[in-house]
Amino acid sequence: MHDVVIVGGGPVGLFLACELGLAGCSVLVLEKEAATDSPWRTEPLGLRGLFGFSIGAFYRRGLLDALVGASFRPGGREPRTGPDEPNRPAAVGHFAGIVLDPALVDLAALPFRLPSPAPESTMISLHAVESLLSGRAAELGVEIRRGTAVDAVRQDADHAVVSAGGADFEARWVVGCDGGRSAVRRLAGFESTGTDPAFTGYTMVGTLADPEKLRPGINPTPTGMYIRMATEGHIGMMDFDGGAFDRSREPDRDHLQEVLRRVSGTDVTVSEVRLASTFTDRAKQATTYRRGRVLLAGDAAHIHSPLGGQGLNTGIGDAVNLGWKLAATVRGHAPDGLLDTYTRERHPIGAQVLDWSRAQVSIMRPDEHARAVQGVVRDLLGTGDGTAYVFQKVSGASIRYDLGGAHPLVGRNAPDFRPGDGECLGELMRDGRGVVLDFSADRRLAGPAAAWRGRLRHVAGAPVDDLGLGAVLVRPDGTVAWADGHGFAVDEFERAACRWFGRPGA
Template sequence: MHDVVIVGAGPVGLFLACELGLADSSVLVLEREPEPHSPWRTDPLGMRGLFATSVEAFRRRGLLEPLLTISGIHDVPGVDPDADEPSPPRGVGHFGGMVLDPAKVDLTALPFRLPSPAPESVMTNLDAVETVLSERAAKLGVEIRRGVTVDAITQDEESVTAHAGEHEYAARWLVGCDGGRSAVRGLAGFEFVGTEPLFTGYVMLATLADPEKLNPGINLTPTGMYIRMPAEGHIGMMDCDGGAFDRSREPTREHLQTVLRRVSGTDVTLRDVQLVSSFTDRAKQTTTYRRGRVLLAGDAAHIISPLGGQGLNTGLGDAVNLGWKLAATVRGHAPDGLLDTYTRERHPIGAWALDWTRAQTTAMRPDPHGQAVQGVLRDLLGTRDGTTYVFEKVSGASVRYDLGSEQPLVGRNAPDFRLEDGTRLGDLMQDGRGVVLDFSTDRRLRDSTTGWENRLRYAAGAAKNDLGVGAVLVRPDGVVAWAGEREPDCEAFERAVGRWFGSPEV
C-alpha cells in the first residue's frame, strides 16, 4: 500500500508528488494518457505563464534553473538580486483584454517585496514544466504509471482504493489532480457548483492568407476578442455565444473563419487549420476540497477560464499548500486539524480566481451593458492605483491567509530575506522543511527550535532588509506563520511552531 495515490500527471499532480516525495512519502501517480508529450503541451499551443508565487515555488525547491534552461531562457532581464530595491515588473498582463502598462505599478504600495533572483513571471510551456517535475519526481522515488483510467473509488476509515478495470491501487490517501473533467471528483461524490459560460473560446494553429489584417497581441473589439500570438498562425478567439459551440461539434475551417471575421471586424481568410481546440469561461468549484481520504487540487477542484492565466497558477498554489500538510499527516506528526486548513486556506483563493475571470468576461460582453462596464474599467485601469491593484492580484502579492494574527506579514508569501552572509530564504527551503530566520542579536530563538530539527531549519544573522521584524517562522509552503518583534517572544514563537509543526521529537 502506498501512502498517497495521485490521479493525474499534469503540473499540479507532479508538483504535489515531488512535495510528498521530498518528505519520504511513498507516492504513486496514475495518468490516463499513455504518452507524456503532445502538440498541445509544447510551444506554441502549450505556452503558459507562471506568475511570481509559482516562480518562487519552483525556485525554493531548486527547480527554477532547470525550468529556465529547458524553456530556452538563458537571461532574464530586469532581475538584480543584489539591488537595494526590487525591480519594477516587466509586464502586468491584461484585464478582460485591456492591456495594462507596467510602468504605472506603484512599487511603494507593495511593502513586502524584496529583490530576488526569481523573475516576476516566466513564459514556458506545459511540456517543459512536466519534464522538469517528472525528472525530479523520479529522483525522489515517485512511481508514475501511464495509460491508467480510474473508473471507481472506494474508501473506509483507514484507506482508499482507486480501481482501474481489473487493477486496484490502495493507499492511505488519494488526491485527484485529473483536470477540469475530473473522474475523481465525480467518483468520490464532490459537489460541484458555479456558473455557466458566456463565451466559446478557440485556440488554433492555422495558416492565414493575409495575416497583416490582424493586429498582433491582445485585441478587444466590440464583437469579442482575438489574440494574435508571436508564433506564426497561433490564434486565440473568444466569441460571446453563451458557450454554445464548445465541444458540441467539430469546428470546421469555415466556422472558425466566420468567428474570426466577426470578432476581428476584418475579412481575414483562413487557408487551413492544423490544430484547434475550444474552451469556455464556465466557472465552477467544489464546495470542499476533501471528502474522507480523498482530496482534490487544481482544475479537479475548480475550473477557471484561461482568461488571465489563473488556472495553472492557482493549481500549483494548491499543490504547494497541500503537499507538506499531507506529508506531515502521513508521517504522523501533524498537529490536530492541520489537513483541514488546506480547504480553509485554498478554497477562498479558488473562489476569488473564479470571480476574477467572471468580472473580465462580463466586461467583454458585446452589448451595451458590457460596453458601459468596459468604459468605466478602462478609466480605472489606466490609473496608477488601478494598474497596481491588478498587478497585486495576478502576481499573488495580495494573497494572505487568515492565520489569526494582526501582524501584517503573517499569512503572506514570505519575501526573499537575505542574510548578511548572502544566504537567501529561498536557498534554505530546498529540502522541504520549514525555516526560522532569526535576525535578533542574541539569537534567542535557537534553543526554542530544539526537537524540531527534522521539520525546521534554523538560520541566524542580520538581514539586508528585515522589514522591521526580529524573526520569522516560514512554513514549508513559503507562508509566514509567525513574525516577532526586534526582541522576539520565545513563548509566542513556540506556540506558533506547535500549531503548525506539532510536538517536538524526543
C-alpha cells in the same frame, strides 16, 4: 500500499508528488495520457505564464535555474533576474483584453518586498514544466505510470483504492489532480457549484490567406474578441454564444472562418486548419477540497476561463499548500486539524480566481452596458494604482491566508530574507522543512526551536534587511506563520510552532 496515489501527471500532480517525495512518502502518480509531448503541451499552444507566487515555489525547492533554463525566450532574450533588476515587472499582462503597462508598477513601493533571484514572471510550456518535475520526482523515488485511466475510486476509514487499467492501487490518501473534467471529483462524489458560460472560446493553428486583415495582439470588438498571436497562424477567439458550441462538435474550417469573420468584423479567409479546440468561461468550484481520504487540487477543484492565466498558478499554489500538510499527516506528526486547513486556506483563493475571471467576462460582453463599464475600468487601469492592483492579484502578491496573527506579514508569502552573509530564505528551504529566522543578538530561539528538530531549521544572524522584525517563522510552503518585532516572546513562537508543526519531539 502507497502513502499517496495522485491521479493526474500534469504540473500540479507532479509538483505535489515532488513535495511528498521530498518528505519521504511513497507516491504513485497515475496519468491517463501516454504521450507527454502533444502539440497542446509544447510551444506555442502549450505556453503558459508562471508568476511570482508560483516561481517562488520552484525557487524554494532548488528548481529555479532549471525553470528559467526551460522557459520560453523569444529572440533568445534571457529573463532578467537577480537583485540588480529594475523595480518594474517585465510584464503585467491584460485585464479583460486591456493590455497593462508594466512601467506603471513600482515593485519597491509594494509592501514586504526584498530582492530575490526569482523573476516576477516567465513563459514556459506545459511539456517543459512536466519534464522538469518528472525528473525531480524520479530522483525522489516517485513512481509514475502513464497511459492509465482511472475508472473507480472507493474509500473507507483507513485507506482508499483507485482502480485503473484493470488493476487496483491502495493508498492511505488519494489526490485528484486530473483537470477540469476530473474523474476523481466525479467518482468520489464531490459537489461543485458556480456559473454557466457566457462564451465559447477557440484556439486554432492554421493558415490565413490574408493575415494582414487582422491586427496583432488582443483585440476586443463589438461582437467578441480575437487574439492574433506572435506565432503565425495561431489565433484565439471569443464568441458570446452562451457556450453553445463548446463540445457540440469538432470546430472545422468553415465554422472557424465564420466565427473569426464575425468577431473580427473582417472578411479574412482561413485556408487551412491544423489544430483547433474550444473552451468556455464556465466557472465552478468544488464545495470542499477534501472528502474523507480523497482530496482535489488544481483544475479538478476549480475551473474557470483562461483569462489572465491564473489556472496553472492557482493549481501550483494548491500543490504547495497541500504537500507539506499531507506529508506531515502521513508521517504522523501533524497537529490536529492540519489537513483541514488546506480547504480553509485554498478554497477562498479559488473563489477569488473564479470571480476574477467572471469580472473580466462581464465587461467583455458585446453590449453597450459592458462597453461603458470597460471604458471606466480602462481609465482606472491606466493609473499606477490600478495597474499595481492587477499586478498584485495576478502575481499572487496579494494572497494572504487568514491565520489569525496580529502582524500584517502573517499569512503572506515570506520575503527572501538573507541572514548575514548566509543563504537567502529561498535557498534555506530546499529540504522542505519550515524555517525560523532569528534576528536577535542573543539567539534566543535556538533552544526552543531545537524541540522541533527535523521539522524546523533554526537560522540566526542579523539580516541585510529585517523589515522591522526580530524573528519570523516560515511554513514549508513559504507562508509566514508567525512574525514579531524585536521584543518578541519565546512562548508566542512555541504556540505558533505547535499549531503548525505538532507537538515538540513527536
